[in-house]
Amino acid sequence: MTAAPGARSRFGVPDRLAGSRRLQLAVIGLPVALWILWWLGGSYFTLLIQSFWVTDGFSVKPLWNLDSYIKIFSQDYFLKTLAKSFLIAGVTVLVATLLAFPVAYFITFKMTRRKSLGYVMVIVPLWVSYLVRAYAWKVILGEQGFLNTALMNVGLIHEPLTFLLYSPFAVILTLTHIYTPFMILTIYAVLEHIPAAYIEASRDLGAGGLRTFIRVTLPLAMPGILAGGLFSFGLAAGDFVAPLLVGGPDAVMISNIIASQFGAANDWPLGAALAAVMLAAMIVVIRLASWVEARSLT
Amino acid sequence: MTAPAIHTDGASLPGSPPGREVAVRLIGTTKRYGALTAVDALDLEVQRGEFLALLGPSGCGKTTTLRMIGGFETPDSGAIEIDGVDVTRRPPDRRPVNTVFQSYALFPHMSVTDNVEYGLRVRGVDRAASKRAVEEVLALVGLQDVGGKRPRQLSGGMQQRVALARALVLKPTVLLLDEPLGSLDLKFRKQMQVELRRLHREVGGTFIHVTHDQEEAMTMADRICIMRSGRIMQMGSPTEIYDEPNSRYVAGFIGSTSFLEGTVSAVDGGMAVISVPGAGDLRARLGQPLAVGAAASFSVRPEQVVVGGAATGDGTSVTGRLVDLLPTGAASMARVAVGGAEVVAQVSRSFSAAIGDELVLGWDAVAARAFEGPKQ
Numbered sequence: 171m172t173a174a175p176g177a178r179s180r181f182g183v184p185d186r187l188a189g190s191r192r193l194q195l196a197v198i199g200l201p202v203a204l205w206i207l208w209w210l211g212g213s214y215f216t217l218l219i220q221s222f223w224v225t226d227g228f229s230v231k232p233l234w235n236l237d238s239y240i241k242i243f244s245q246d247y248f249l250k251t252l253a254k255s256f257l258i259a260g261v262t263v264l265v266a267t268l269l270a271f272p273v274a275y276f277i278t279f280k281m282t283r284r285k286s287l288g289y290v291m292v293i294v295p296l297w298v299s300y301l302v303r304a305y306a307w308k309v310i311l312g313e314q315g316f317l318n319t320a321l322m323n324v325g326l327i328h329e330p331l332t333f334l335l336y337s338p339f340a341v342i343l344t345l346t347h348i349y350t351p352f353m354i355l356t357i358y359a360v361l362e363h364i365p366a367a368y369i370e371a372s373r374d375l376g377a378g379g380l381r382t383f384i385r386v387t388l389p390l391a392m393p394g395i396l397a398g399g400l401f402s403f404g405l406a407a408g409d410f411v412a413p414l415l416v417g418g419p420d421a422v423m424i425s426n427i428i429a430s431q432f433g434a435a436n437d438w439p440l441g442a443a444l445a446a447v448m449l450a451a452m453i454v455v456i457r458l459a460s461w462v463e464a465r466s467l468t
Numbered sequence: 469m470t471a472p473a474i475h476t477d478g479a480s481l482p483g484s485p486p487g488r489e490v491a492v493r494l495i496g497t498t499k500r501y502g503a504l505t506a507v508d509a510l511d512l513e514v515q516r517g518e519f520l521a522l523l524g525p526s527g528c529g530k531t532t533t534l535r536m537i538g539g540f541e542t543p544d545s546g547a548i549e550i551d552g553v554d555v556t557r558r559p560p561d562r563r564p565v566n567t568v569f570q571s572y573a574l575f576p577h578m579s580v581t582d583n584v585e586y587g588l589r590v591r592g593v594d595r596a597a598s599k600r601a602v603e604e605v606l607a608l609v610g611l612q613d614v615g616g617k618r619p620r621q622l623s624g625g626m627q628q629r630v631a632l633a634r635a636l637v638l639k640p641t642v643l644l645l646d647e648p649l650g651s652l653d654l655k656f657r658k659q660m661q662v663e664l665r666r667l668h669r670e671v672g673g674t675f676i677h678v679t680h681d682q683e684e685a686m687t688m689a690d691r692i693c694i695m696r697s698g699r700i701m702q703m704g705s706p707t708e709i710y711d712e713p714n715s716r717y718v719a720g721f722i723g724s725t726s727f728l729e730g731t732v733s734a735v736d737g738g739m740a741v742i743s744v745p746g747a748g749d750l751r752a753r754l755g756q757p758l759a760v761g762a763a764a765s766f767s768v769r770p771e772q773v774v775v776g777g778a779a780t781g782d783g784t785s786v787t788g789r790l791v792d793l794l795p796t797g798a799a800s801m802a803r804v805a806v807g808g809a810e811v812v813a814q815v816s817r818s819f820s821a822a823i824g825d826e827l828v829l830g831w832d833a834v835a836a837r838a839f840e841g842p843k844q
Contacts, residue, residue: 367573370540373560374567375587375638385586389577466577 214449221442230438238443248427252448255423256455258338259407262345263353263399269346270353270398271391277354278361292354300348304415307344311335311416336418344412349402356401360394361387392466400459404452424448490552491516491642491674492537497546499532499698506532508698509546514642519668519675521689523682523721529698530678531646537676538567538644551641561590566635567644570651572627574619580606580630581615587638605637608670610663625656632664636671645677649684661687682722686710694718714756716765716839726773726811728766729841732758740838741783742766746807751783752836763841768831770801773813777830785830786811790821804829 224233242248277288295303310316311334318330334340364387372382410425417423424444431441492514499507507529514520522530535541536548539560547556555563566587574583581602588598606612609629619627628648635643645664649657665688668675679685685692686706694701694709702709702718713719716727730744735758741749742764750766758764779785788806795817802813804827813829821827 365571365573367569367571368575370538370560371567371569371573371575372586373540374538374565375634376561376590377586378559378561381590386575 217442217445220439221446223439225437225439228436238437238440239447241440242443242447248424248444248447251422251427252424252451254338255407255425256451258341258345258421258423259403259409261342262349262406263403265342265346266350266353266402267357267395267399269350270357271395274354274357274361275387277358289355289358292351292358296351300411301415303348304344304412307340307347307416308335311340311343335416336421338417338421340416340418341412341421341423344416345406345409348412349406352402353395353398356398357391357394360391364390389466393463396459396463400456403455407452408448489516490514491518491550492676493549493552494533494537495547495549497533497536497543497548499529499536499541500544505698507536507543510698510700512693512700514674514676515691516674517672518690519665519677519688521685521692522676522678522695523680523685523692524695524701525680525721528695530680530695532698533695534567534644534646534676534678537642538565539563564641565644566638566640566642567646568628568631568635568648570646570648572619572631572648574627574630574634576619579616579618580611580622583619583630584634584637586634591638601637602633605633608636608667609633624652625660628652628660629663632667636667636673639671640673642674642676643671645675647678647680649679649681657684664688686722692722694721712755713837713839716755716767716842719755719767719837719839723769724812725767725769726809728806728809728811730764730766731841732760732762732764732838735760739833740764742838744807747786747788747809749783750786750836751833752838753834755837755839758838758840765839765841766836767839768811768836770812770814772831772835773811774830775802775804775813775815775819775827777828779828780830784833784836785828787826787828790823790825790827792823793819793821802827 220230221238222234222236223230224235224237225231273292277285277292281288308315312318313330313332313335315335317334318327321327322330368386368390369382372386373379377385407423408425410423410429413421413423413426417426428441428444428448431437431444435441490513492512494510494512497507497510497512498505510529510533512533522533524530532541536543537550539555539558539562543556547554549555550564574580575586578586584602584605585598588601593601602615606615609632611626611629611633614622614626614630619630622630631648649660649664652660661684664675664677677685677688689706691704692706692709693703696717702714704712706722709718709722713722719725720727728742728744728747728750730742730747730750732740733743733749734741735754738754739751740754740758741751743749744766752766752768755767777785779787786806788804788811791803791805791810793815794801794803798817799814800817800819802815802819802821804811804813806829811829
């Protein structure tokens, strides 16, 4: 890029200093880059390598083969569990979005005076440990739990409902509870940055409140919904605590299987291969989401 | 001081052509924000087909007035009529007005065509008709080949035209312009001023234009409404306001003028004599009613000052010392110290004098004005 003499870069620094600016950024960025490369890149690399090795008793031997991958793709158990994990995560994100959007909308546009109060009320539950919140659902949903006791006392049911706990339903409920605040925060962040003039312009051009919402507010909020959704989807699909605590046998997720390969099942190469397959599937989902976003905005 | 009474019977308004319909009428419209009264019992009539400029410094209530006409603010009291229909509590989507926003507010997720077509689609105009209308209006504002682009791919001036097209395509009874030229650079702004006047002539609608730029208002508007602190100070055609300002404030806001402060020593017919310390007794026509003994400002515009005549001794000349001579191109401005103040005189380019020279400044007493002095 050439620039007129005296031109200034985006940072307001004269272009002739931009080179040294780049140097500064490199100096500041280098430790972070190395840190990520070593710890994150290094572990992914080790994982990928090990997925092509074999297990031998209590150690992993560097004998190159594709056994683990063949095992994954020849038995539909693994792929089905992966699909189920993505399904559970997908439903979670969908429900969380439907719950989060009205809340974010309300905080942004209706709580004009007490916005920070609304914001804090969303954040406060995040201060409670994930485990505690997951356990809380056990207390609520169990056979002797709060919900069943209450329903029986009211006389609506005579026997405890057993489908509440230890089911995919319980996992989705717990995950939704955990990721809805994140969805609220990301959606709030985009709604907050939609200039009021866009909404006024839509009304000015004759659109009512609902049409303005559908044609203007919602499309402009899409990046936030996608970002929050992707974030929650990734974490929910890879969750192994909720299925462990409230899931039961029907709600085993891919991360539970991966974890057990590194534990009780003691098949590290298979665990590594499963992780690699999951990572690949996740990348596909992310690419898909950014394609949707690009299409909706350019 | 109080604003001149505005007739609300639709009859003769100062500076408006007689016998025309009223497009917008504000009746005692008031808007408060907490303790601040942004618009104070405003009475205003906008004639059909006129180009009205709401002019004033920031915080004078001009934008709030425009937003109340557009439906984005609801008055605390008073009423707003458009085409004789009370729209005071109607939302913006149910008013026959459209706005060109200061920020343009073009939808970033839609193409230029979709932006312009938006209002037509909302109204249920069929595809073929709306496509044709969009093409026509884009041609009208001089943008033929950018329909497929996104707003952010266009320059500020082009975005401005898209915003105009988007509002004009709906053929509004009234077009509201909220300082739309504010963010353009000077050259573009001049060009758009000419363009807006042309559009106004071609479209033939009523335009209400909010601006803080007096020159812009002078060039573009049929009528100017000067506002201050939520009230109308004066309303009239640009020449009327320039020639007959009704207060010191208006005289100072429109065009340039020099003030000399003093007290009224005599009032006779339409004329006043103002005693200015260090400058003597000066004669000027009354710009507003004044009583003998009141604090008053003597006001004279640079082009009305004649430099180098003989001292008249009848209150139509004054002697001062040249402080500075500023070339402005076609003419030069001579800053002359008179008493404790300064009088600016327009002189020809060939005028030459040394700084510190004593000069005699003369004027026609009918051209100079006497106003109430500045509030302490």
